[in-house]
Amino acid sequence: MTNLRPLALVPILLVALACEQKLSPEAQAAQDMAKSADQRVAMLEKELADIKAAKEGRSLLNWIADIRVGGPSPFRREDWSKQGSVQDVLKFFTDWKFDWLDVPGLISQATTVYEYPLMDREPFAAWTDGRATLLGDAAHPMYPMGSNGAAQAILDADAIAQALVAEPDVHKALERYEAERRPATANVVLANRQSGPERVMKLADDLAPQGFDDVENVLPYAERLAIADDYKRLAGFDVASVNAG
Ligand SMILES: Cc1cc2nc3c(=O)[nH]c(=O)nc-3n(C[C@H](O)[C@H](O)[C@H](O)COP(=O)(O)OP(=O)(O)OC[C@H]3O[C@@H](n4cnc5c(N)ncnc54)[C@H](O)[C@@H]3O)c2cc1C
Numbered sequence: 100m101t102n103l104r105p106l107a108l109v110p111i112l113l114v115a116l117a118c119e120q121k122l123s124p125e126a127q128a129a130q131d132m133a134k135s136a137d138q139r140v141a142m143l144e145k146e147l148a149d150i151k152a153a154k155e156g157r158s159l160l161n162w163i164a165d166i167r168v169g170g171p172s173p174f175r176r177e178d179w180s181k182q183g184s185v186q187d188v189l190k191f192f193t194d195w196k197f198d199w200l201d202v203p204g205l206i207s208q209a210t211t212v213y214e215y216p217l218m219d220r221e222p223f224a225a226w227t228d229g230r231a232t233l234l235g236d237a238a239h240p241m242y243p244m245g246s247n248g249a250a251q252a253i254l255d256a257d258a259i260a261q262a263l264v265a266e267p268d269v270h271k272a273l274e275r276y277e278a279e280r281r282p283a284t285a286n287v288v289l290a291n292r293q294s295g296p297e298r299v300m301k302l303a304d305d306l307a308p309q310g311f312d313d314v315e316n317v318l319p320y321a322e323r324l325a326i327a328d329d330y331k332r333l334a335g336f337d338v339a340s341v342n343a344g
Pocket residue numbers: 179215234235236237243245246247248249250251252
C-alpha cells in the first residue's frame with residue numbers, strides 16, 4: 100500500500116467549530132467550505148450550540164473519515180453497509196491530535212463503524228428503455244462529494260415529475276427528462292472525481308505542503324468562494340437555479 104494519507108474529517112472539524120474559537124488551518128478550511136457550500140452544517144452548528152449535551156462535550160457524533168489509498172485497495176469494492184472496526188480507521192489518524200481536538204480519542208469511542216468504498220461509474224450513454232428509466236444512484240453513481248448523490252436524486256425526481264405532467268406521451272416525457280438530467284448529472288459525476296467543492300482542502304495542502312498559519316495567505320477566501328460557487332452552479336444548488344426551479 101503506497102501513498103496512504105488521510106484527506107478529510109469534515110464532520111468532525113465542523114462539530115468542533117461549534118465549540119472552539121481558535122481555528123487550525125484544517126478547521127478554517129472546513130469552516131470556509133461550510134459557510135459557502137453546505138446549509139446542513141450550519142443547522143448542525145446551531146443545534147449543537149443550543150443543546151446542553153453539546154456544551155458539555157457529550158454529543159452523539161456521526162463522523163466520516165475520507166481515506167484515499169494508493170495501489171490496490173485494502174477494502175472490498177462495491178460492498179456497502181459493511182460493518183468495520185474502530186481499528187480499521189484509527190490506524191490512519193493516530194497523529195491527528197490537536198490542542199482543540201483529539202481525533203484518535205474521538206474515533207476510539209465509536210460504538211459502530213461502517214465501511215463504504217467510494218465508487219462511481221463513467222456517465223451512461225442512455226437511461227431509458229421504453230417506458231422504464233433510471234434515476235438517482237442507479238442513473239449516476241458518483242462519489243459522495245459536495246452533499247450530492249441524494250440531492251441529485253431529488254432533482255431527478257422533480258424533473259421527471261415535471262416532464263410527466265407537461266408531456267402526455269410517456270416516451271416523450273422520459274426523453275425530455277433524460278435530456279435535461281443526464282448531461283447535468285454527468286457533469287457532477289466528473290466534478291466529484293476532483294472532490295467537488297471539497298477540493299479546496301487538497302488545494303491548500305498542495306500549495307503549502309509544509310502547513311501554514313493563515314489559510315488566507317495560501318488560498319484567499321475569494322478563490323475558495325469561487326470554487327464553491329462554481330460547483331453550486333454545476334450541481335444546480337446556486338440561488339438562481341433553486342429559485343428558478
Ligand atoms: C457515507 C455516505 C455519505 C453520503 N452523504 C451524502 C450527503 O451528504 N448528501 C447527499 O446528497 N448524498 C449523500 N450520499 C449519497 C446518497 O446516500 C445516495 O446518493 C442516495 O441514497 C441515492 O438514493 P437512491 O434512491 O438513488 O438509491 P438508494 O438510497 O440506494 O435506494 C435504493 C433502494 O432500492 C432498494 N433495492 C435495491 N435493489 C432492490 C431490489 N432488487 N428490489 C427492491 N428494492 C431494491 C435498496 O435497498 C434501497 O433501499 C452519501 C452516501 C454515503 C454512502
